[in-house]
Amino acid sequence: MFKIKHVLLLSFTIIALTIAGCKSQFEKLRLSNDTGKKMSEALKLYNKKNYAKALILFEDLSQKYRGRSEAEELNYYYAMTLFKLRDYTTARFQFKSFADTYPTSRYAEECRYMGAYCFYLESPKPSLDQENTVKAIDALQLFINFYPKSERAAEASKYIGLLRAKLEDKAFSNAKMYYELGGYDISNYKAAVVALKNAQIDFPDIKYAEEMDLLIVKSQFAYAKNSIEERQEDRYSEAIGYADEFAESHPESKLLAESKELRKDSEKGIANAKSVLAARKADYEKYKAQLDKEGKKDTTTIKTPNK
Template sequence: MLNLKPEDAQKRLITMRKLIVLMAIIFLASCSEYQKILKSTDYGYKYEKALEYYDQGDYMRASTLLQELISVFMGTDRAEEAHYKYAYALFKMRDYISSVYHFKEFVKRYPNSEYTEDARFMIGVNYYHLSPNPRLDQTDTNNAIEAFQLFMNLYPESPKVEEANKMVEELRNKLVYKSYLNAKLYYNLGTYLGNNYQAAVITARNSLDDFPDTKYREELSFLILDSLYIQAVNSVPEKEEERLRRTLDEYYAFINEFPESSYLKQANRIFEEVTKLLKKYN
């Protein structure tokens, strides 16, 4: 801690006060200037100031001006740029719902614009940011994937294709994780109000069919094996043998694909129990 002399401390305090006053003056002057711009009917000047605010990263002021100028300059090149930068300003302010709406509107109005390629990409990016926790509804996740796929189909040579692919992979993993959580929920419900193990198997298989390269493939595959096993050992006598053999087939498929699986001990225990129970049918 600095030990300042009383006179030095007083000087520092005065300097700080001067800085605060100066900053307040600058802020008020800035506000005053902005209010004048808002009230101005010189739309060319407004447009220049909107772009200036945009370039400075003052997206709140830029977006307010650009929103007005879109309709003022309708049918001109300025309207095109104003609309594009307005949508981008909304994105920068993290208003993803409004941003995706205006990027979509931009694409409809200006399908051949120099900004259209990036606008289509930004539709996907906005939905990517709107994509929620895997436990919640995944409509925006699906919207993001569809938007990126359309972008990559339309612009296969775009330098942003690699980035789009990475986001699509992440989004797909989110979808399959949600599916895994659903399958796990059915598994945990067990026989409550019906045979939830069968629902777990169906959900997990659908996930593997839709996303064969998922990083959750091992977890889903073991969940199928374990669910089949539990169904088999709790079967009525007339269905037991068939279900045990299905479980055995699933076991061989599992260890063939995942010979070093972290679930190997549990899988081998299932194998031992199933082969023991099948002896009475041989």
């Protein structure tokens, strides 16, 4: 038993010393001034996918290779190592810097593409701010402009399509949010109509066209329904106009029946508003006639409605 324990302890000690030895060799190399050997080892580490250690050496060499011919290859692998480590923000900066510094390099096209691709990878989900998505589209389009015949141009176009779809999702989601908040403030219904129209201007071929057009009708209808009677006729009339536009644009839509129903309800809303206002006017006329009969003046202050 003692012998087995001794052998195991000896084995662990040898392994630990070997690891320590490897570590000390790396540290020794890192601190040395042998740039050629350091570059060679950095490339070996990169090819072995030991990107963390490779980065340490590349970063150290970047200072010593500045202004030298070897800097081109070093900067390429430095940017690629950052990318492999998923530091996309720093990587895209290094890719752009490389492409700008070495525009005729054999790596220039790849680096310009990779810089744009890093923006693509940093594009957030639709519910978040889409600033990086817009920047990614611009960067990918710039790559296509630089290299229209590149094999990567088709891939860049595909990513642009995916990013634009994300912006469409965001635009539709924002407009729906206004509609859903309408119960708290009816002005949100009007804001929904404006947001939906703007989204369709920004994205003429948006995949949500039918849903958005119906939501415009629904938003305008809700805006009219929750308004005071003095404002309802005009607002219901707008809802009817949007319903007619829906029928013209989507004659075969499965949503057409709902749009037609909202149109009918808008017509009823107009009739009801007129009835309420007529009754109100008749009551007022009676009230005024009674005052005249009693020889009194009407001191009622009528405010212009704004809801």
